[in-house]
Amino acid sequence: MATLAASMPSPGVDPDADWSLPGWIYGNAEFLELERARILRPSWQILCHESDLAKAGDWRTIRYLDENIVALRGRDGAIRAFHNVCRHRAMRIVEGDAGCAQKLVCPYHAWTYELDGRLSGVPMRRDYPTLDMDTSGLVPVDVSIWRGFVFVRLEDDGGPSVARMMAPYDAEIAPYRFEEMRRIGDIRTRERAVNWKNVGDNYSDNLHIPVAHGGLSRLFGKSYAIEASGWVDKMSGTLVDRPSANPWEAFYQRNLPPVDHLPEANQRRWLYYKLWPNMAFDLYADQIDFMQWLPMSPTNCVLREMAFALPDDRREMKLVRYANWRINRVVNAEDTWLIERIQQGMASSSYTVGPIGASEVCLRGFAAKIRARIPEARLHRAPAPGWSRRPHGVDSGG
Numbered sequence: 001m002a003t004l005a006a007s008m009p010s011p012g013v014d015p016d017a018d019w020s021l022p023g024w025i026y027g028n029a030e031f032l033e034l035e036r037a038r039i040l041r042p043s044w045q046i047l048c049h050e051s052d053l054a055k056a057g058d059w060r061t062i063r064y065l066d067e068n069i070v071a072l073r074g075r076d077g078a079i080r081a082f083h084n085v086c087r088h089r090a091m092r093i094v095e096g097d098a099g100c101a102q103k104l105v106c107p108y109h110a111w112t113y114e115l116d117g118r119l120s121g122v123p124m125r126r127d128y129p130t131l132d133m134d135t136s137g138l139v140p141v142d143v144s145i146w147r148g149f150v151f152v153r154l155e156d157d158g159g160p161s162v163a164r165m166m167a168p169y170d171a172e173i174a175p176y177r178f179e180e181m182r183r184i185g186d187i188r189t190r191e192r193a194v195n196w197k198n199v200g201d202n203y204s205d206n207l208h209i210p211v212a213h214g215g216l217s218r219l220f221g222k223s224y225a226i227e228a229s230g231w232v233d234k235m236s237g238t239l240v241d242r243p244s245a246n247p248w249e250a251f252y253q254r255n256l257p258p259v260d261h262l263p264e265a266n267q268r269r270w271l272y273y274k275l276w277p278n279m280a281f282d283l284y285a286d287q288i289d290f291m292q293w294l295p296m297s298p299t300n301c302v303l304r305e306m307a308f309a310l311p312d313d314r315r316e317m318k319l320v321r322y323a324n325w326r327i328n329r330v331v332n333a334e335d336t337w338l339i340e341r342i343q344q345g346m347a348s349s350s351y352t353v354g355p356i357g358a359s360e361v362c363l364r365g366f367a368a369k370i371r372a373r374i375p376e377a378r379l380h381r382a383p384a385p386g387w388s389r390r391p392h393g394v395d396s397g398g
């Protein structure tokens with residue numbers, strides 16, 4: 001029987017570097033609980049764009065990890081975020097994805113909060129002998145604004161800001177003028193019967209592109225490339241001149257209009273960035289798409305997606321954006337088919353770990369970060385139930 005202590009590497013040595021994460025952690029409830037605590041609660045999550053909170057009182061919400069968070073614009077112009085939970089009886093205060101309010105009034109007992117989170121009104125206030133108005137405001141959540149986008153995190157473990165994570169690519173992103181962009185559609189959510197990590201692994205996997213995505217291969221030829229830089233994976237491809245046999249792909253190639261604010265090299269380049277641990281955004285000359293994958297259970301997650309673009313009333317730009325959507329709808333369907341079957345394979349008793357190629361730098365980096373935060377990820381087979389509550393170094397099975 002292997003022990004966790006026996007599986008730990010010597011300083012500076014990672015014997016698991018050439019191996020994938022084990023299949024058992026893609027469906028284990030105890031492992032997910034540790035991921036929630038050590039990886040996802042301290043991570044930044046995109047909520048919206050500053051323009052979605054244009055005026056005082058505008059608010060938007062995000063729901064994940066059993067929490068409901070509301071971000072809103074205060075009367076002083078500042079954007080703040082809070083747990084969307086009344087301090088009286090835990091009632092949800094605002095309902096839905098977006099709205100505007102002069103004050104936040106709990107629909108249960110009418111406790112009233114100002115836009116900066118202060119508790120300002122309590123019916124029958126004298127009836128509560130322990131109530132301290134000054135300490136009973138909404139519980140705040142960390143907010144970070146990077147290039148016009150609003151991010152929140154539930155806990156601070158000293159991890160990097162979004163700006164620090166994206167610093168290696170800041171110069172190449174700057175011409176896209178994120179701050180001036182506006183959302184071009186409603187936020188969309190899609191449930192998937194897969195562990196959240198399978199979505200991210202597939203996003204950063206370069207080797208499946210020529211095998212499983214005929215459309216991307218027709219568009220990019222052999223130009224698709226990847227690299228890993230600390231907290232960010234970067235993928236890219238440049239549209240080839242040879243017209244595709246697919247009508248929507250050919251339409252996009254032929255009609256993509258020039259975008260004056262982008263360098264020539266970016267006019268026909270698609271860029272993909274995956275931020276640790278579960279966010280990504282795709283940059284096109286015509287628009288950008290944000291996506292995050294949030295766990296619902298060990299074998300289910302929800303994809304939260306939104307698209308943004310600079311204002312552009314050109315007819316050809318509107319048509320190209322539609323063609324972009326048609327192209328990527330096919331890619332998304334192909335990826336869904338893949339990851340659902342990978343998830344099923346992860347549950348097979350025949351699978352433990354798989355080799356990682358030297359070129360698979362993104363998968364290597366992600367696996368290393370997971371193992372660093374949850375060392376049990378080094379075990380090739382699942383330890384006995386209750387392992388997460390036992391001291392490190394005891395017999396862990398596997």
